[in-house]
Amino acid sequence: MKVAVVYESRTGNTARAAELVAAAAQELGHEVGVWPTGKTNLEFLTTADMVFLGTWTDGIIVAGHRPGGAGQLLEMPGIWGKPTAGFVTYAIHAGKVVDKVADVVTLIGGDWVGGRALRRDRLPEGIAGFVVAALDEAEMRISAGN
Numbered sequence: 293m294k295v296a297v298v299y300e301s302r303t304g305n306t307a308r309a310a311e312l313v314a315a316a317a318q319e320l321g322h323e324v325g326v327w328p329t330g331k332t333n334l335e336f337l338t339t340a341d342m343v344f345l346g347t348w349t350d351g352i353i354v355a356g357h358r359p360g361g362a363g364q365l366l367e368m369p370g371i372w373g374k375p376t377a378g379f380v381t382y383a384i385h386a387g388k389v390v391d392k393v394a395d396v397v398t399l400i401g402g403d404w405v406g407g408r409a410l411r412r413d414r415l416p417e418g419i420a421g422f423v424v425a426a427l428d429e430a431e432m433r434i435s436a437g438n
């Protein structure tokens with residue numbers, strides 16, 4: 293599959309997570325491109341089979357968790373109709389931020405295949421399993437749709 297990894301990052305944690313997601317997908321034999329929002333290669337994105345969308349957790353640690361840079365995510369073109377997985381880095385408490393990323397993906401027309409919160413000081417913990425499960429689910433959706 294052709295896989296686009298797009299992320300929003302302020303201090304580099306989500307950028308690192310995105311590179312790890314991309315490396316895992318590449319290791320499994322997929323063609324992968326990875327970019328921050330705003331610098332995405334639109335030709336690659338619009339022809340990709342699936343998308344990983346990453347961001348960070350914004351909130352007041354104990355409450356109000358929401359995807360960081362949600363404005364940029366909501367303006368992302370090219371996701372319409374594509375299986376899309378989400379990942380979110382956080383420091384201490386992510387709350388229900390993954391569900392909110394699912395809402396953002398749904399609003400921009402993506403087909404949500406699942407997501408994962410990643411603790412910033414424990415990367416790459418959980419990434420390999422997340423990537424395998426997301427790619428499997430995306431492949432199933434694509435073959436069911438054909």
Ligand SMILES: Cc1cc2nc3c(=O)[nH]c(=O)nc-3n(C[C@H](O)[C@H](O)[C@H](O)COP(=O)(O)O)c2cc1C
Nearest residue numbers: 301302303304305306348349351353381383384385
């Ligand atoms: C304004 C702001 C609010 C944050 N709120 C939370 C929070 O509620 N819970 C949490 O676990 N981390 C919170 N964080 C930490 C970031 O989510 C975490 O450091 C993340 O990995 C940053 O990603 P980045 O390096 O890609 O920008 C917050 C960070 C900022 C800047």
